Amino acid sequence: MIHIVGAGLAGLSTAYHLKGLPYRLHEKETEVGGLCRSYTKDGFTFDMTGHLLHFRQPDIKALVEALLAGRLTKHGRRSFIYSHRTYTEYPFQVNTHGLPPEVVRDCLLGFIATLTAKQDAAGERSLQQWILDNLGEGIAKHFMVPFNEKLWQVRLDELTADWVSWLVPKPDIKDIVNGALGIKDKAFGYNPSFLYPVQGGIKALPDAFLPFVENLALGEELVEIHTGRRRALFRNRQGCREESYESLVSTMPVTELVKRCIDLPPAVKDAAAALRWVSVYSVNLGIDRAGITDKHWIYFPEPEYPFYRAGFPMNFSPELGLPGCSSLYVEISHQPAVRIPEAELLGQVRLGLERAGILRATDTCIVQDVKDIHYAYVLFDRHRARALPEILRELERRGIHSIGRYGRWEHTSMEDAISQGRQIAARLMERWSRAA
Structure with a gap:
């Protein structure tokens, strides 16, 4: 047996x-x-944080499409980073156009410096060193290091880089320059499009x-x-x-x-x-206003925002909420032994969402629900x-x-x-x- x-x-x-x-x-x-899994509360359906279907293996894609025949919708990714009070498209390294000029300069010059630098084998480098070697000091400073430290909750020199190959797209110099100038001639990342169920959430x-x-x-x-x-x-x-x-x-x-x-x-x-691993609070909200954003998800590298990412389920499928409303989830990493009181957590989230301009002071949360995902991301x-x-x-x-x-x-x-x-x-x- x-x-x-x-x-x-x-x-x-x-x-x-x-x-x-x-x-x-x-x-x-x-x-x-x-x-x-997904669950429903007061007319809103939430996943156990964001789950989107993207495929690299044709046979697995075919299996999922057969299992969910007629019940999947394809979306073109609308994913952004919010930093320096500016939205730039994901991934950051090829979409710096619109950021302050000195930030764009840092990112360009830092990447150019990597082209002639000697690099060690990937398995021998920390994640911090991999970022510096492959993307440069500017991209490290303005996105990759603060975002990843917020996500992993440890210093990046404690982590290895043997997981990054399929998750972190490595651009060339033309991609970096095009991104600084706002020229878009190809999609980047492992999920430029994704599939999601029409009804019921990812369950x-x-x-x-x-x-x-x-x-x-x-x-x-x-x-x-x-x-x-x-x-x-x-x-x-x-x-x-x-x-x-x-x-x-x-x-x-x-x-x-x-x-x-x-x-x-x-x-x-x-x-x-x-x-070692990191835990994540997934804070799920139902809002009494439609169309709070047209984005699918947003990354937040800066420390004044307690969450590292926010996603918007009703933009995956309008069936996940009530008419005239919006829904979102925000994700906050924490060490497994750390506990944040729910009222404090919800207050931090509300303040951060208003600071980012996603919520207004007049918006009412119809639903507020917190899930603590104990095992969320393993540490490499x-x-x-x-x-x-x-x-x-x-x-x-x-x-x-x-x-x-x-x-x-x-x-x-x-x-x-x-x-x-x-x-x-x-x-x-x-x-x-x-x-x-």
Whole structure:
């Protein structure tokens, strides 16, 4: 029997692709989706912070489009940075036109200086050094460093740069100059367009897997694994039940998975306990005024704004709110152990949104709701680079496959979660056929 822990996209995809093999899918919540969920409050639908579909793999795109046939809308990205009291298009490095002249000069001269500088291998550099080497001091100063420090909540010389390749577009000198002059001749970034469900929010995607998934156990949590005996203990409302497993696929955070494995070597447990991450407050608001902005999302690098990003769900789909209203979410990073009282948090958000001109003093919040996402972004630091491969190998030696954004402790997309589920299902099916 194959046991799958977690019915987020990676777990659902694993179950979907395990054609003909016996499995059980365990989910501790009472609904599927993991963080790829939506909820409705007083007529507004919010996701568990922003979830937009963009694809690099044609086969995964085809699968999602088949699952959500006729229920997706394509959008051209309207994404901006707000800094120096000016909106510039994302990504910052190729859209400096409109910023104060001295800022544009800093960005141009800083980038030009990188063209002749000697660079070390990417894996040997901190994120801070990668930004300076590839984008220059001006872009680092005016966007990349303050934004990333706000997001990651640590100094950038503590982080490595081995995750940036697909997320941070590297321009050439023509792109930088065109961006300073306001010339637009190509799209930049991994998501110049995106897909989003017409109705129901992003939960429409995990829900679309359900007709093809069997043996789903909701409200069932993994509490302990004896890896030597290949026995896993699950708890639900009726009590606890021990199950044997041939293979176990886990999509829970690898830090939590290792805690539940009672017989792993102490060195592995210590290595997993030292992995770091950042938590995020997602503050969801419904506003009594239509059209507060035509943008999809906005980045805020400057310290006077407590949030690093704001998004506008009703611009993804008007079905996500009430007529004559607007909705938005703002994201505020915090260390996992830090707690901000909700009233204080909402006050900071309101002040920041008014300072940015998004809200007016006369606007009324019909809905105010705060979600604290404990595991939001994993930190790529030197410890992760050393420790994670051995943690994952040790788990695999014991029949446990840790996959997904938090299972593999990485910065990946919904597409990647679906792809990893398909890949592990293929491996298990091949192994099963060889053993038969």
